[in-house]
Amino acid sequence: MNTTQQSNKTYDVIIAGGGPVGLFLACELALAKCTVLVLEKAENSSSPLKEMPFGMRGLSAPSVEAFYRRGMLNQFQIHKQIASPHMTTTAPAKKPQGGGHFAGIPLNSEKIDNSQFTYRLPGSTPNVMFTTMAEVETILTVRAGELGVEVMTGEEITNFSQTDREVIVNTHSSSFTAKWLVGCDGSRSAVRKAGGFDFAGTEPEFTGYSARVDLADGDKLGAGRITTQTGMYLRSQPDYVILQDFDGGTYHASGKPVTLEHLQEVLRRISGTDVTINKLHVATTWTDRARQATTYQNGRVLLAGDAAHIHSPLGGQGLNLGLGDAMNLGWKLAAVLNRNAPDGLLDTYFEERYPVGARVLDWSRAQVEVMKPTPQSMAVKAVIQDLMNTTDGATYFAGRITGVNLRYDLGNDDPLVGRSVPNFQFGNGTTIxxxxxxxxxxxxxxxxxxxxxxxxxxxxxxxxxxxxxxxxxxxxxxxxxxxxxxxxxxxxxxxxxxxxxxxxxxxxxxx
Structure with missing residues (x-):
């Protein structure tokens, strides 16, 4: 029987989850001199799914700016070698002008009119920058340590209770006290479930597969992202395959492991070829289930990242959405803790971030609808492809994909208010x-x-x-x-x- 140990220390904030969102939030709070404890349920956070190619992520403009504004951007190195998450690691990095895709339709950066992004000054940080989950976590872990954040691994939250002054958090072996608790513990968030948050949304249309494999005859698969009458497949890097099987998310929900035999059956059925998988190295499944908490706060408990919203990884906006939550919440919660906040400041976290999350969920749903293997969806896809190949269309999609058009409604008609500040450059070469x-x-x-x-x-x-x-x-x-x-x-x-x-x-x- 486990003996629960009670910590005598009361923290300002306990954060559930030691991923990028939890660590970034911890750094923001610690920067404002708040005491922070991060509880991570995994003993060891390293995983091949966080390395290339599985862990490849595109940081959008707001995320790049956030790291830049906190002095961490120059620590990123992978983007110098990677031009695209679906290219080999030896590909020379290009200076992105706003790339990506919508429903598998690649965005033609040459069509983008960057002059429409009025407040992106020359010398601004990149609109898109590729990295991995492992690199992000490593950089944030080091920074959290420098700022005095305590991180405990192997501590899974089982339940908590709260009063109007504090939250008592229990794990399998310990008990901790804090003034606030923030759930950054992912899509299956224990904090969200224990806190009774309503998680509303839509059920999945497909099971997605990401796998590293050895193919005997990979040339039988066409290049690029290919939609067929049964689903979608993509071969890249070159031993990395991505599949979408429109089974209503059944296989993902079953919890069954992905075997070589099963993956080969799905790949053959979707591709319409007799391609052979010689070896399966590692695989994971995912879906387009889209849900969002109807509130991000219950008393002294808050949600951020995937604990607050989930959607398909199409377009790679999940990490960026979570980092945006952390950047928005960090200074506001710190101000409350430091008794330095005007009335209602913390309420603006939900007021500002919920609409952003809802917009991303709808963006994800729209892509799934276009990617369905039906004549109707393929017809809509063709229309969108035509629009994306126009200057205005490409610029619109670039603004959505990269996040450069993000604007909060702060009740002011000035076109700059609510937007990210332009990176004004001073005479000595420094910037804002x-x-x-x-x-x-x-x-x-x-x-x-x-x-x-x-x-x-x-x-x-x-x-x-x-x-x-x-x-x-x-x-x-x-x-x-x-x-x-x-x-x-x-x-x-x-x-x-x-x-x-x-x-x-x-x-x-x-x-």
Whole structure:
């Protein structure tokens, strides 16, 4: 019988899940001097499914910016060798202008009109950058250690209880106390289930397979992503196959292991060939089940990442969606813990991130509908392919895939408010992103008005006031930037000091 040990320490936050989302959130909280404990149920997080090619992920523009703004971007190395997740590891990296695909239809980067992305200044971070889950976790684990985050492995949460002041979290062998608990523990989240969160959505259409195999006659398979009358298949790298079998997700739900015989039967049936698999190295299944928690908070318990929303990996937006949750939640929860938050600040986490999640789920559902092996879906796919081959179409899809068009509704009509701040470059070569490593908000004053400086002085505990000139101000004279890099107020003419002070008061507490 296990003996439960009670920790005498009360943490500011306990995070369930030591994946990229949990670790990024832990780093954000620790940067603001919060005490954080990460509980990871796995004894060892390493896995071939996190390495190439299974673990390949495309970081979208907001994720790349997040790592850049916290000084971690230069630690990424894999993107220098990888041009595409479906190319060999020896392929030379290209400078992406916004690639990817929609429902298997490749996006032609030459058709994208980047001038429509008005606030992407020259010298901005890449719109897309390839990495692996293993690389992301390694970088974040090191940073978490530097910031004093405690990480315990082999600690699976069994249940928790909460009061209006704290949360008591139990594992199989221990008990821990914190002021807040955040579930970043994946699609089968124990925190979400124990917390009674409603997880609404749609059931799957297919079982997806990702496998590394040795093929006896791989040339029988065509190149690229091929849709047939029974499903879809893709051969890449060159011993990596991806399949979509429209069985309603039955095989994935069965929990059966993927055997060589089963995978070969599915591959032959979908491809319409007699291709032979000589050896199966490793395989995993997945589906397009799409669900989202109807609220991200229950008392002192919050959700982020796959614990809050799941969808198919088509387009690779899951990791990016979770990292966006962490960047948005981190500074807000830290402000609450540090008694430095205006009323309702934490409510804006759900208000801002739920619509983003719902939009991604619908994006995923739309791709599945187009990829169905039916005449109707194939007809729609042909129309979308034509649209994607136009300048406006390619630019629209690029904006959605890369996330450069992300904008929160902050109740302000200014086109910059609610968007990621442009990476303004100063005369000495540094950028606004370089000045965000400490996680504080910034009031960038390019007008030299005493009134702006006076307002900044009222919030000096939360704001860095910067008056340096920039090379291209895009017509803006002053910009208020939240810790997550989102513009909270901007002036492209005579600064409205009343509006500036109102915006500052909305997001920050006066000194």
């Amino acid at each position: 992103g370089d000045k965000m490593h400490n996680g504080k908000a910034i009031l960038l004053d390019l007008s030299g008005q005493d009134g702006i400086k006076s307002i900044a002085g009222k919030f000096s505990r939360n704001l860095n006031y910067i008056t340096q000139d920039v090379q291209d101000n895009l017509g803006f004279n002053a910009v208020l930037i939240r810790p997550d890099g989102i513009v909270a107020w901007a002036a492209n003419g005579e600064p409205d000091l009343v509006a500036l002070e109102k915006a500052a008061t909305t997001w920050f507490v006066r000194d």
